[in-house]
Amino acid sequence: MIVCAACNHRNPSDALVCEACGGSLEHFVYRACPSCGALNPAENVFCHRCFDDLVPGSAETIVEASDIPVESFVPSEPSVTDREEAVREAAAPPVGERPTSDLILEADAEVATTAEVVSEETEPGPLAEPQQLVGEPIERLEAAPSEPEAPMQPSELIPEAEEDVLEGLEGLVPIAAAATQAHAFALPVPPSVSETEQHDAELFHSIASERGPLRDAARVVIPRRARLLSRRGRALLYLLVLLAALTPVFTGDRTSLLLRPRDSVTSLARDIQSLPTGSAVLISFDYGPAYAGEVDPLALAVGRHLAASQVRVVAMSTDPGGVGLAEHLYRTIAGEMPDYRYGESYAILGYLPGPEAGLRTLCTSLGKAFKVDYVQRRTLSELPVMKDLTSVQDFDQVIVFADDSRSVRSWIEQVQSQCNFSLHALVTAAIEPMLLPYQQSGQLSTLIAAAHSAGEYEKASGMEEPSLHWTDAYGAFCLVLLVTAIATNVAYLRTRARQRSHGQ
Amino acid sequence: MKKILPMAAAILCGLFVLTDFFVPHPSIGAVAAVLVEGATILAAFALFLGVVNLLSVHGRRVAREARGRGLGVVLIASLLATLAIGVALPGSAALNWVFDYVYYPLQATMAALLAFFVVSAAYRAFRVRTAQAAIMLVSSLLVIATQLPFGQAISPYLPIARDWILTVPVTAGMRGIVLGTALGTMATALRILLTVDRPYV
Amino acid sequence: MQPLIDAIESLLSSSLNITALAVLSLFCLLFVVFTGRAKRGRRFPVRAIPAYKSIHQLVSRSLESGQPIHVGMGSGRVGTEAMSEALMGLTVFDYVARHAAAYDQAVLGTTADGTILSAAQGVLQRAREEAGFAERYAGNELRFYGPDPLVYAAGTAGAITRDQHLANILVGRFGHEGLWIGEAAQGQDMVQLGGAAAPGAIALMQATLDECVIGEEVFAAGAYLHRRSHLGSLATQDTMRILAILAIIASVVMASLGYLG
Numbered sequence: 030m031i032v033c034a035a036c037n038h039r040n041p042s043d044a045l046v047c048e049a050c051g052g053s054l055e056h057f058v059y060r061a062c063p064s065c066g067a068l069n070p071a072e073n074v075f076c077h078r079c080f081d082d083l084v085p086g087s088a089e090t091i092v093e094a095s096d097i098p099v100e101s102f103v104p105s106e107p108s109v110t111d112r113e114e115a116v117r118e119a120a121a122p123p124v125g126e127r128p129t130s131d132l133i134l135e136a137d138a139e140v141a142t143t144a145e146v147v148s149e150e151t152e153p154g155p156l157a158e159p160q161q162l163v164g165e166p167i168e169r170l171e172a173a174p175s176e177p178e179a180p181m182q183p184s185e186l187i188p189e190a191e192e193d194v195l196e197g198l199e200g201l202v203p204i205a206a207a208a209t210q211a212h213a214f215a216l217p218v219p220p221s222v223s224e225t226e227q228h229d230a231e232l233f234h235s236i237a238s239e240r241g242p243l244r245d246a247a248r249v250v251i252p253r254r255a256r257l258l259s260r261r262g263r264a265l266l267y268l269l270v271l272l273a274a275l276t277p278v279f280t281g282d283r284t285s286l287l288l289r290p291r292d293s294v295t296s297l298a299r300d301i302q303s304l305p306t307g308s309a310v311l312i313s314f315d316y317g318p319a320y321a322g323e324v325d326p327l328a329l330a331v332g333r334h335l336a337a338s339q340v341r342v343v344a345m346s347t348d349p350g351g352v353g354l355a356e357h358l359y360r361t362i363a364g365e366m367p368d369y370r371y372g373e374s375y376a377i378l379g380y381l382p383g384p385e386a387g388l389r390t391l392c393t394s395l396g397k398a399f400k401v402d403y404v405q406r407r408t409l410s411e412l413p414v415m416k417d418l419t420s421v422q423d424f425d426q427v428i429v430f431a432d433d434s435r436s437v438r439s440w441i442e443q444v445q446s447q448c449n450f451s452l453h454a455l456v457t458a459a460i461e462p463m464l465l466p467y468q469q470s471g472q473l474s475t476l477i478a479a480a481h482s483a484g485e486y487e488k489a490s491g492m493e494e495p496s497l498h499w500t501d502a503y504g505a506f507c508l509v510l511l512v513t514a515i516a517t518n519v520a521y522l523r524t525r526a527r528q529r530s531h532g533q
Numbered sequence: 534m535k536k537i538l539p540m541a542a543a544i545l546c547g548l549f550v551l552t553d554f555f556v557p558h559p560s561i562g563a564v565a566a567v568l569v570e571g572a573t574i575l576a577a578f579a580l581f582l583g584v585v586n587l588l589s590v591h592g593r594r595v596a597r598e599a600r601g602r603g604l605g606v607v608l609i610a611s612l613l614a615t616l617a618i619g620v621a622l623p624g625s626a627a628l629n630w631v632f633d634y635v636y637y638p639l640q641a642t643m644a645a646l647l648a649f650f651v652v653s654a655a656y657r658a659f660r661v662r663t664a665q666a667a668i669m670l671v672s673s674l675l676v677i678a679t680q681l682p683f684g685q686a687i688s689p690y691l692p693i694a695r696d697w698i699l700t701v702p703v704t705a706g707m708r709g710i711v712l713g714t715a716l717g718t719m720a721t722a723l724r725i726l727l728t729v730d731r732p733y734v
Numbered sequence: 735m736q737p738l739i740d741a742i743e744s745l746l747s748s749s750l751n752i753t754a755l756a757v758l759s760l761f762c763l764l765f766v767v768f769t770g771r772a773k774r775g776r777r778f779p780v781r782a783i784p785a786y787k788s789i790h791q792l793v794s795r796s797l798e799s800g801q802p803i804h805v806g807m808g809s810g811r812v813g814t815e816a817m818s819e820a821l822m823g824l825t826v827f828d829y830v831a832r833h834a835a836a837y838d839q840a841v842l843g844t845t846a847d848g849t850i851l852s853a854a855q856g857v858l859q860r861a862r863e864e865a866g867f868a869e870r871y872a873g874n875e876l877r878f879y880g881p882d883p884l885v886y887a888a889g890t891a892g893a894i895t896r897d898q899h900l901a902n903i904l905v906g907r908f909g910h911e912g913l914w915i916g917e918a919a920q921g922q923d924m925v926q927l928g929g930a931a932a933p934g935a936i937a938l939m940q941a942t943l944d945e946c947v948i949g950e951e952v953f954a955a956g957a958y959l960h961r962r963s964h965l966g967s968l969a970t971q972d973t974m975r976i977l978a979i980l981a982i983i984a985s986v987v988m989a990s991l992g993y994l995g
Binding site: 258262263266267269270274284285287288289291317318319320321322350353354356357382383385386387389390403404406458461462463465466469480481484500503504506507509510511513514516517518521 | 573656
Binding site for chain 3: 554555556558572573575576578579580581582583584586587589590593600601604640643644646647650651653654655657658706707709710711712713714716717718719720721722723724725727729730
């Protein structure tokens with residue numbers, strides 16, 4: 030069966046077009062075995078699995094010896110006249126046809142003629158016997174009555190397969206029965222292998238089965254990029270990056286003094302400042318510990334500002350790791366402000382699974398999305414901070430901290446499109462460009478890249494903390510990238526110059 | 534029948550949820566909500582399958598005493614320990630300890646390694662072999678310069694340049710890619726809904 | 735009857751819904767037409783994407799040399815918006831696995847999602863059964879490292895550096911972890927191909943992979959590899975893209991002329 034390359038449908042062996050999809054089967058790759066169904070390459074004649082014919086009638090049918098019924102042979106005793114008649118019939122050509130024996134005799138005659146010529150040129154002694162033997166067919170040829178030669182047809186030259194060469198000789202020699210009887214044969218005993226032969230065989234096997242080296246294999250397929258950076262060069266670059274990261278420790282983070290809050294940061298600080306006491310803000314910690322280094326400082330600055338403004342905060346997360354980050358962060362804030370108590374000032378609802386599906390339930394009911402809170406395992410209605418907060422629409426602001434643009438998009442598509450509210454996105458710098466279209470269309474009230482915005486926010490909110498903002502590290506890292514760009518191009522130009530000088 | 538039934542179920546569920554998006558009818562919404570919640574539950578079970586796969590691969594490695602079996606032992610032990618603590622003592626100090634002192638630092642470390650990889654990738658990418666590479670190099674350095682936190686102290690035009698670069702060429706490129714991705718997503722979803730693609734059942 | 739009228743009214747009340755329904759209907763119509771033509775054997779001219787051409791060559795080379803290919807399917811999950819990218823990774827794995835199974839070769843697939851893992855297991859099992867070597871299906875040819883993307887990157891980097899592989903193909907939902915895996919494989923001197931739909935990941939993977947597919951080229955994997963049925967959807971995407979461009983240009987002109995409020 031031919032397997033269609035497009036849809037894998039199994040088609041009959043003589044099909045030209047696929048029965049299922051109508052595609053051409055001209056260049057099929059695989060055949061399926063009709064017996065066991067195994068896939069075989071197109072050029073295979075029999076199945077590699079069960080050895081059955083892949084195309085019916087393509088292979089000769091092997092008849093097992095045990096399947097042939099063999100009758101016991103009873104030789105008959107032919108008379109002399111029968112024997113002579115049989116020989117005569119065998120020798121006489123059929124009517125209208127030249128017997129093949131004549132052709133053979135002609136060939137022998139040619140050989141004999143040649144041999145005679147050769148023998149005449151050489152000493153007659155050693156060739157006496159062969160000459161005599163060769164002479165016999167010539168005599169027979171001369172004795173046989175020659176008929177006018179008719180132009181031979183090609184069919185006359187080819188002996189018919191059905192013509193039994195032994196016809197007429199039945200009973201003369203018990204050949205027929207012997208020929209039809211399958212004979213058992215014994216495998217010859219293999220000769221003993223010498224040590225040298227064994228070693229050669231093993232060596233041949235190891236060479237024949239040895240895999241080509243990966244490097245050569247890869248080079249032939251597609252041109253590989255040459256390894257441009259040696260181990261030492263890579264180590265040097267990594268060292269530079271490490272030094273860049275540690276720069277603020279040595280410089281005291283002086284460039285943070287030069288920070289000026291951007292408009293978006295100032296706008297957010299103003300929005301939070303303008304919230305009346307007792308307002309409620311929903312914060313979603315949709316980032317994991319991997320990017321906590323970038324987002325946590327800004328989240329802490331915003332959290333402190335909200336706590337100082339006596340705004341109720343309800344935290345949740347659509348990222349499994351975000352809940353732990355929220356708890357860690359609010360433990361820090363609660364430690365700084367003794368009046369900031371769990372359940373009264375803030376609550377952590379927990380992880381909301383199923384990003385799109387879960388977010389849609391926030392529009393209808395918070396209680397449906399979160400049965401109990403994460404820390405105290407109490408129903409939401411038992412928490413004082415959740416008073417009059419039944420759905421996302423009851424919150425004054427919603428702030429999403431995210432490291433993935435898709436989580437912010439889910440908030441916009443699943444929640445904000447259904448229930449209108451102010452959505453602020455505080456994200457990693459890497460995903461800020463992807464969310465700009467949403468800010469430009471007004472779906473996001475604020476979009477801030479967290480990278481170094483913590484210091485800006487603290488300045489904008491008037492709550493500066495004496496902590497490192499690592500702005501020196503940003504500058505140092507940019508410098509490392511600049512050095513890398515210069516170094517790689519210098520190396521490239523030197524390599525090109527060297528190649529040119531070699532070429533000249 | 535073995536393939537038709539799951540395909541029919543998938544098509545029906547997809548059409549229900551799609552209809553719910555366009556027609557916010559309570560009865561359709563209720564069914565769609567159940568289906569979507571079911572997907573979340575299935576995903577949780579799939580996570581369980583993944584954990585089983587992880588245990589079997591690494592368990593086999595440990596049993597065969599293959600290379601790296603030591604790390605396999607550590608992985609299995611830590612997986613089982615965290616699972617036990619999370620299930621038996623949810624929200625407890627022990628789980629917080631695991632999160633604060635194991636998970637958090639390891640994740641942060643792995644993310645920090647990206648900084649090193651970015652620089653070594655930049656070494657390859659910043660080679661000016663073609664005009665395109667030259668344009669990429671110049672634009673990369675320009676964007677890096679405008680991203681400096683103290684850029685305003687260097688030049689008042691740097692923040693303006695940053696905003697322009699982000700809002701005009703970068704957003705244009707993003708929109709193009711996002712549009713193409715959205716079309717690709719629609720096409721893939723339709724292929725499954727209309728059973729054009731071979732279902733992975 | 736009244737519920738139906740209510741439903742239609744609620745549909746028509748939102749202009750966003752009407753627009754979305756119109757776009758979806760047009761998409762479906764074009765999809766059905768082009769897919770029908772593709773199934774009937776009509777050829778669609780497609781430009782060459784070097785990465786997919788290289789995958790054909792790599793698969794042949796893998797079968798000759800006996801060295802397996804690693805296919806990383808990323809961290810996308812069925813049931814989320816990352817499903818399409820995840821399914822493209824599964825499509826590439828399907829192609830590689832079928833050829834590997836037909837010649838009784840090994841293959842390695844990694845994913846960060848359990849649903850993709852079970853689908854890939856089904857794909858590999860079926861491939862081995864169809865090739866006639868059902869008993870050769872081994873559970874350790876598919877590995878789950880996840881569900882976190884960085885966890886996936888760490889596990890995959892370890893898997894491909896532990897044993898020698900001919901090539902590393904990364905197609906699916908990737909973020910920054912694509913760079914991680916690519917850099918880890920750099921030291922192994924294996925061919926690296928792949929791509930992602932996320933712009934941030936594209937920039938990083940372009941710098942580290944030998945051949946990269948960008949954005950929507952990820953969704954063309956099926957059409958370029960072994961699924962003629964995907965050609966129709968590819969043509970639909972291209973047509974819709976042209977229509978979107980024309981609509982954008984027309985909107986800009988009309989807005990500039992003051993026709994759009």
